[in-house]
Amino acid sequence: xxxxxxxxxxxxxxxxxxxxxxxxxxxxxxxxxxxxxxxxxxxxxxxxxxxxxxxxxxxxxxxxxxxxxxxxxxxxxxxxxxxxxxxxxxxxxxxxxxxxxxxxxxxxxxxxxxxxxxxxxx
Numbered sequence: 001x002x003x004x005x006x007x008x009x010x011x012x013x014x015x016x017x018x019x020x021x022x023x024x025x026x027x028x029x030x031x032x033x034x035x036x037x038x039x040x041x042x043x044x045x046x047x048x049x050x051x052x053x054x055x056x057x058x059x060x061x062x063x064x065x066x067x068x069x070x071x072x073x074x075x076x077x078x079x080x081x082x083x084x085x086x087x088x089x090x091x092x093x094x095x096x097x098x099x100x101x102x103x104x105x106x107x108x109x110x111x112x113x114x115x116x117x118x119x120x121x122x
Contacts, residue, residue, distance in 0.1 A: 006024040006027040006028065007024060008021060008022070008024055009021070009022045009035075010022070011035060011036065011039075013037075013038050013039035013042055014037045014038055015039070015042040015046075016038075016039065016041070016042055018041075020039035020040065020041075022035060022036065049100070051098050051100060052070055052071070052072075052076075052099055052100070052101060053070075053071050053096065053097070053098045053099075053116055054068040054069050054071050054096075054099070055068065055069050055094060055095065055096050055097070056068055056069075056078070056092065056093055056095045056097060057069040057075065057093065058093060059078070059091040061090075064079060064080035064081075065078060065079045065080065066078055066091060068099070068110055074108075076099075076101055076108045076109065077106070077107065077108065077109045077110065078091070078097075078099070078109070078110040078113060079109070082099070082109070082110050082111050082112070082113045083113045083114070084112060084113065084114045085114075095115070096115070096116035097110075097113050097115060097116055098113070098114055098116050099111060099112060099113040100112050
């Protein structure tokens, strides 16, 4: 009888060059997908440091805060002080923005928020 169960593998991260474990549980969960090319730490760092984009879902000018619907499906809190130009930007529902996410005690918060570049007309 041949054992066809996947075995734990050690792969080398293409970003930091460290070796990381690709467990058989992960392999079963990701059946049919390509092996990961970067380690979990680099994937997390990439996710946390990349600029995200979304659309303002709700915003109260009186209270100075609202929420952004992220393009990937999540929702993140935004405060008026998080905008790059707080005096010039008038946040409204449906406004496209780009931002970084900062984790706080109360959850994710958008920081360094700027208006997204308008789509080019072609």
